[in-house]
Amino acid sequence: MFKYALKRISLMLVTLFIITLMCFVLVRMLPPVELALGDPKTAIVEARREAAGYNKPYLVQFGIFLKDIFTEWDWGVSEVKYYGQDVAGIFASKLPATMIVNLYSIILSIPIGIALGIWAALKKNSWIDYTVSTLTMVCISVPNFVYAFLIQYLFSYKLNIFPFLMKSGTSYFTWDMFVSMLPPVLSLSLGVIAGFTRTTRAELTEVLTSEFMLLARTKGLTRAQATIRHAMKNCMVVVLPSIFGEFIGIMSGSLIIEKIFSVPGVGQLYLESINGRDYSMFMLLTVFYTTVGLLASIVVDISYGFIDPRIRMGSTK
Amino acid sequence: MSMQKNNNMEYEHIPQEQFAFAQLDATLHDKKLETKNRSFFADAMIRFKKNKSSVIAAYILLFLLIFTFAAPIISPYTMDNKDKFYVNTPPYIESIAQKGWGIFDGAVVRESQNEASMNYWKGIAEETGMNPVIKVLGQTGTTSIFRGKEKITYTYTIETNKYYETGMIYRTFSYEEFDAIQEWQNETGIQVIYPYVETKDIQGITDNPNLWYEVDAKGAAKLDKDGNFVPVYSTNKEVEGRPYNSIRIEGDDGSYIYSARKSGAVHCRVLYYNYYQFMNGTEPFYIFGTNSMGQDLFAGIGVGARFSLVFAIVVSAINLSIGAIYGAIQGYYGGKVDLIMDRIADILSGVPFTVVTVLFQLHLAQKVGVVPSFLFAFVMTGWIGMAALTRKQFYRFKSQEFVFAARTLGASDKRLMFKHVFPNAMGTIITSCALVIPGVIRSETSMTYLGIVNLQDLAGTSIGTLMSQGQTAMTTSPHSMLYPALYFALLLISFNLFGNGLRDAFNPSTRGVED
Numbered sequence: 042m043f044k045y046a047l048k049r050i051s052l053m054l055v056t057l058f059i060i061t062l063m064c065f066v067l068v069r070m071l072p073p074v075e076l077a078l079g080d081p082k083t084a085i086v087e088a089r090r091e092a093a094g095y096n097k098p099y100l101v102q103f104g105i106f107l108k109d110i111f112t113e114w115d116w117g118v119s120e121v122k123y124y125g126q127d128v129a130g131i132f133a134s135k136l137p138a139t140m141i142v143n144l145y146s147i148i149l150s151i152p153i154g155i156a157l158g159i160w161a162a163l164k165k166n167s168w169i170d171y172t173v174s175t176l177t178m179v180c181i182s183v184p185n186f187v188y189a190f191l192i193q194y195l196f197s198y199k200l201n202i203f204p205f206l207m208k209s210g211t212s213y214f215t216w217d218m219f220v221s222m223l224p225p226v227l228s229l230s231l232g233v234i235a236g237f238t239r240t241t242r243a244e245l246t247e248v249l250t251s252e253f254m255l256l257a258r259t260k261g262l263t264r265a266q267a268t269i270r271h272a273m274k275n276c277m278v279v280v281l282p283s284i285f286g287e288f289i290g291i292m293s294g295s296l297i298i299e300k301i302f303s304v305p306g307v308g309q310l311y312l313e314s315i316n317g318r319d320y321s322m323f324m325l326l327t328v329f330y331t332t333v334g335l336l337a338s339i340v341v342d343i344s345y346g347f348i349d350p351r352i353r354m355g356s357t358k
Numbered sequence: 359m360s361m362q363k364n365n366n367m368e369y370e371h372i373p374q375e376q377f378a379f380a381q382l383d384a385t386l387h388d389k390k391l392e393t394k395n396r397s398f399f400a401d402a403m404i405r406f407k408k409n410k411s412s413v414i415a416a417y418i419l420l421f422l423l424i425f426t427f428a429a430p431i432i433s434p435y436t437m438d439n440k441d442k443f444y445v446n447t448p449p450y451i452e453s454i455a456q457k458g459w460g461i462f463d464g465a466v467v468r469e470s471q472n473e474a475s476m477n478y479w480k481g482i483a484e485e486t487g488m489n490p491v492i493k494v495l496g497q498t499g500t501t502s503i504f505r506g507k508e509k510i511t512y513t514y515t516i517e518t519n520k521y522y523e524t525g526m527i528y529r530t531f532s533y534e535e536f537d538a539i540q541e542w543q544n545e546t547g548i549q550v551i552y553p554y555v556e557t558k559d560i561q562g563i564t565d566n567p568n569l570w571y572e573v574d575a576k577g578a579a580k581l582d583k584d585g586n587f588v589p590v591y592s593t594n595k596e597v598e599g600r601p602y603n604s605i606r607i608e609g610d611d612g613s614y615i616y617s618a619r620k621s622g623a624v625h626c627r628v629l630y631y632n633y634y635q636f637m638n639g640t641e642p643f644y645i646f647g648t649n650s651m652g653q654d655l656f657a658g659i660g661v662g663a664r665f666s667l668v669f670a671i672v673v674s675a676i677n678l679s680i681g682a683i684y685g686a687i688q689g690y691y692g693g694k695v696d697l698i699m700d701r702i703a704d705i706l707s708g709v710p711f712t713v714v715t716v717l718f719q720l721h722l723a724q725k726v727g728v729v730p731s732f733l734f735a736f737v738m739t740g741w742i743g744m745a746a747l748t749r750k751q752f753y754r755f756k757s758q759e760f761v762f763a764a765r766t767l768g769a770s771d772k773r774l775m776f777k778h779v780f781p782n783a784m785g786t787i788i789t790s791c792a793l794v795i796p797g798v799i800r801s802e803t804s805m806t807y808l809g810i811v812n813l814q815d816l817a818g819t820s821i822g823t824l825m826s827q828g829q830t831a832m833t834t835s836p837h838s839m840l841y842p843a844l845y846f847a848l849l850l851i852s853f854n855l856f857g858n859g860l861r862d863a864f865n866p867s868t869r870g871v872e873d
Contacts, residue, residue, distance in 0.1 A: 056705050064709070067717045175411075182854040183847045184800055186807065190829060190839055198833050296712065296808055301829065315716050315810055323716070330710045 046343050053335045057328075064327050065106060066099045068320050074120050082125030089118045106324075117321030122313055128322045132310065132329070134211075136292065139299070139306030141213050143291035145226045150233040151284055157234070158241025163268070165246055173238060180235035186297040189228035193301065197224055206303040225302040229295060233287065240283060244276040251275075278352075282344040289337040293330055398785070405863040412859020415852040422849050426667060429660025434640055437661055437818035441652035443527065443630055446835040447520045449647040455519075462645070464521045465492050466835070471514045474578035478568065479518065481579060481587060482525040485552065485570050485607075486629050490523035491516050521631060521642050526552060526567040529628045533600055536617060536624050540604040542636055549605045550632045553614040554625075556597065559590040567627050592618075599624030646841040650827045655838065658819050659845050665817035669729075670798035673736045674791050680737065681744025682780070682787060688745065689752025690775050696749075707742045714738050715805055732811050736798060747790055751783030785864040792857035796850050803846060821846050 073095065076083045093109075094102040109115040116129045123131050161173040180188075197205045208221040248254065249272050257267040294308030303309070307326065314322035345352050396404075407413060430436070450464035471479075476491075483489035496515040501508055531539070539550050553570070560569045563577050571587035572580040582588050591614045599617035606614065617624035635641055646655035688699045715735040722731035755761065756779055764778050805811045806822030813820045821842050828839030 052704075056708050059705050060709050064713060064717065067721065071720055178855065178858075179847075179851055182796070182850045184804065184850070186804070186825075187843050187847050190825075190832065190843055194832055194836060194839070297804060300808065311712070312808060312810075315712070318720075327710070327713045330713070331708055334710060335708050 042346050045346065049339050049343065053339055057332060057335060060331050061328055062103060065103050065324060068324055069095075069099055069102055071318075071320065074318050074320070076120065077124070080124065085125050086118055086120055093117060116325045119319050119322055121317040121319040121322075123319075123322075128319075128325050131322070132307065132325055135305060135307050135310045137211070137213060138207075138304055139294035139308060140291055142207075142222055142225050142304055142306065143229065143294070145222060146229040147233060147284075147287050147291060149226060150230040151237060151287070153230075154234040154237025155241050155280060158238040159245060159273075161238065161242045162245035162249060165249075170242075174242070177235045177238045177242075180231045181239065184297075185228050185232045185295065186301060188231050189224070189298055189301045192224050192227050196227075207305070209303075209305065222304075225298050225304050228298050228302075237280065237283070241276060241280055244279045245272060248272045248275045278345070278349045281348050282341040285344045286337045286341040289333060289340050293333045402785075402863040406859055409859040409862065412855055412862075415855030415859065418848065418852040419856050422663075422845070422852065423667070426660050426663040430657050430664065433645075433654055433657035433660070434638065434643060435654035435657050437653055437658065437814075439638075439653065441634075441648065443524050443652075444521065444634075444642060444644070444648050445652045446650055446831050446838055447642075447644060447648045448835060448837050450519075450521055450642060450644055452641060463492060464519045464647075465517045466520045467495065467515065467517055469515045471516055473512065474576070476514060476516075477579040477581070478577075479516075479523070481571060482523065482568055484587060485568075486522070486525060486631070488519075488522040488631060490518045490525070492519055493517050524630045526570075526627045527630045527633070528567045528625065529633070530620055530623050530625050531617075532623050536600055536626070539636060540602065543604040546635075547605065548632050548635060549607070550628055550636050551602070551604070551616050552627045552629055553591040553607060553610065553616055554597075554618050554627055555590055556592045556594065556618070559592065570627075599626075647835070647837045649824060649838045650831050653819065655824065655841050658824055659821065659842055661818045662820040662822075662824055662842075663845065663849065665813065665820060666799045666802055667795075669733070669802060670795045673733060673740060673798045674794045676733075676737050677740040677744050677794065678787065678791060681741035681746075682748050684741065685745035685748025685750075686752055686775050686780060689749035690756055690771065690779070692753075703742045703745060706739055709739065711735070711739060711801060712805075712810070715810055719811060727816070728811060728813065729816050732802075732805070732813075736801070740794075740798070743794070744787065744790070748783060748787060751786055752779055755779045755782050786861075789857070789861045789864045792860045793854065796853035796857065799853075800850060 073090070076086055092105075094105045097105075106117075109117075114129055115127070116132075117127075119126050119128050119131060157173055157177075161170045164170050193205065196202045203224045204221045206221070207225060208218050210218070212218060249268070254267055254272060257271050258264070262270070292307070294304065294306040294311075296308040296312050298304070299306050299308035300312055307329070310322065311326045311330070313319065314326060448464050448466060449462045451462040454461065455463035479489075479491045483491065494514055494516050497512055499510045499512050501510050503509070536551075543549055543551070555567075555570050557564050560566075560573050561575050561577070563569060563573070566577055569577060570589060570591060572590055574580055579587060589609075591610075593613040593615065595615065597618045598615040599619040602616035604616075606612065617626045619625075631642070644654050644656065646659065649655055649658065684699065684703075688696045715732065718731040718735040718738070719728070722734065752775075756774075761774060761778055764774055769778070802811075803820070803822040803825070806813055806820040807826045808822075809826065812823075814823060824842040825839065825846070828835075828842060832839050
């Protein structure tokens with residue numbers, strides 16, 4: 042098991058290295074942005090470019106890039122919006138907003154999703170099941186920005202319950218801030234709720250019809266006891282890993298939701314770096330998003346083995 | 359065993375004439391099947407039809423597809439028709455609006471309208487005969503003390519017709535255009551040009567063509583003692599630009615002038631609603647309203663979705679081919695080949711789609727165009743899912759008896775892969791396509807919504823662009839958000855339901871299972 046985890050992590054690092062290299066070379070091949078003339082910071086940016094090895098071979102530049110990261114945690118300077126500032130610092134200042142919004146979202150959606158899934162599975166083929174399943178289908182098919190419009194229009198504009206955009210500032214734990222975070226949180230949650238409902242329902246209906254459930258009832262357990270002790274445990278084998286995956290995923294912000302509600306998070310930052318061609322920022326965020334994605338999939342895979350000892354990870358056949 | 363082997367050895371060369379048919383004259387007791395044969399496809403269709411929600415989804419999908427391709431043809435507008443005045447106008451169909459159901463009436467709600475602005479709307483209504491005010495929704499009075507007297511000022515919340523409230527505009531025409539409009543007026547009986555008002559008669563206000571009555575310095579109407587407007591139409595022949603021989607307004611004894619001289623051209627007051635008819639040949643006909651660019655949403659949704667659909671089909675066809683070949687090689691050969699190819703796929707699938715799209719746009723958009731580079735971005739990572747699916751199917755089928763049999767008969771690897779294994783995997787692969795298409799549409803719309811990819815030059819517009827335009831104008835004109843989003847949601851839901859039904863129908867593992 043440990044060996045398998047180690048193997049997966051080292052493979053992930055190799056993958057990450059190759060992706061970073063590819064993206065780095067592709068980004069450096071682009072013509073660098075014009076620097077503002079007369080700005081006092083232009084000299085700094087130019088000096089930093091010199092230090093980063095512009096005009097040297099790409100592999101040398103990549104070496105410098107890696108060396109700077111590992112020795113000084115230096116990801117370069119922003120050349121557009123945060124002119125002359127360290128991108129790593131800007132990024133770190135944007136991370137809390139994204140993480141808090143996403144954290145609220147999964148804290149809200151995981152219990153609801155699992156509860157709805159259990160409810161639908163227990164009432165299989167009743168109108169409850171059909172309603173829940175249909176809503177789940179709708180929520181999964183339609184991307185979350187469509188609900189975001191609906192939530193923004195209904196709750197923020199028509200009913201005036203929430204503010205239109207997220208409050209600016211960094212005091213994340215005030216009541217006002219919490220209320221202003223609710224529209225993006227709700228928009229993000231619907232899809233996650235639907236995902237968990239679907240997984241739980243599918244898994245639980247399968248477990249409920251399996252033979253050990255019959256045995257459990259035969260030996261005298263009530264339906265509730267059998268469901269909670271036997272069915273739920275088996276159903277969680279599939280559900281828990283995706284919960285872990287979600288927790289890793291809270292770091293990466295949704296580009297669209299953050300744009301609509303102007304959440305000052307990494308998604309927004311990423312979009313700015315793309316539209317403004319802020320290459321250092323783009324590079325940092327690319328590495329970040331790739332890492333989060335890879336990490337989430339590893340955590341999901343490995344946690345299967347930890348949760349259910351029957352699943353032998355990495356064994357051949 | 360050894361006995362048999364010896365026997366075989368003995369009969370190694372049997373002369374042909376020693377063979378005899380065993381049952382040539384015997385009666386066969388097997389009966390031909392009396393039931394009708396049913397092909398795999400027909401079987402799948404029957405299963406599909408049992409799934410009611412998928413069938414409904416299929417019909418909705420069909421309707422949406424017809425709409426998509428018909429809308430740009432039905433609509434009199436293209437994406438190049440950008441009306442400067444009818445921007446963000448709500449849906450309007452005259453025949454339905456007249457019924458007073460409150461739908462398709464082009465209504466917008468205007469709050470805190472004071473007496474002066476109510477008079478302004480009244481002025482437009484009186485002159486043009488098109489009353490912008492549909493109904494008064496509410497009225498609030500505030501009492502204030504004015505010069506020692508109590509005075510109540512009312513403010514109103516009203517619903518106005520956005521098409522009528524534009525009223526008059528100023529336009530400068532050449533002599534030919536001026537004559538052509540007069541001729542058109544005579545033919546159709548629709549009045550476009552209205553009597554000219556000199557700015558000196560309306561307190562020097564130059565930017566408000568809707569004033570045709572005496573006003574104070576703020577532009578508010580000065581009514582006479584009966585509460586009527588006092589017309590200030592110009593009769594000054596000295597400023598007249600060109601003789602006017604067409605429809606005159608009521609109460610004109612022939613002395614009003616209809617144009618003013620302006621360096622070789624004429625300056626006119628024009629009723630925009632009717633001028634629009636002169637220009638476009640139809641009355642404003644915006645079934646879904648217009649967006650912030652003044653484009654028709656009905657046509658816009660059709661144009662955008664048409665591109666999305668064609669694009670998604672092309673993308674999934676390419677990904678299907680690449681993925682199928684890649685997965686076939688992986689699954690068939692297995693071992694080292696599989697491992698290496700799997701690594702490559704792993705690395706590619708690790709790159710976030712946004713990054714791929716952005717890098718392709720930055721590198722290739724100027725060389726090969728926006729759409730091809732967008733297509734490359736989709737192809738770059740899109741085939742991986744398909745390859746994994748094909749690989750799995752190959753692992754499932756490649757060790758089955760019929761493949762061994764074919765190999766024993768000497769079939770080549772290529773033949774085994776594409777003649778024997780692949781057709782068996784086909785059903786699963788094709789049906790997954792029905793779920794890949796909505797996925798492509800979804801990512802494409804996200805990218806155009808964010809403005810990372812701009813398709814306006816080639817496709818005219820896209821659903822994503824329409825939605826992002828609508829989002830900025832959401833509070834004042836919710837329709838410009840509603841229709842694209844509604845269409846998009848319906849398309850994705852029905853596509854997914856249809857795809858799920860198709861997958862279940864073709865998936866042999868559910869065969870014979872009924873719920």
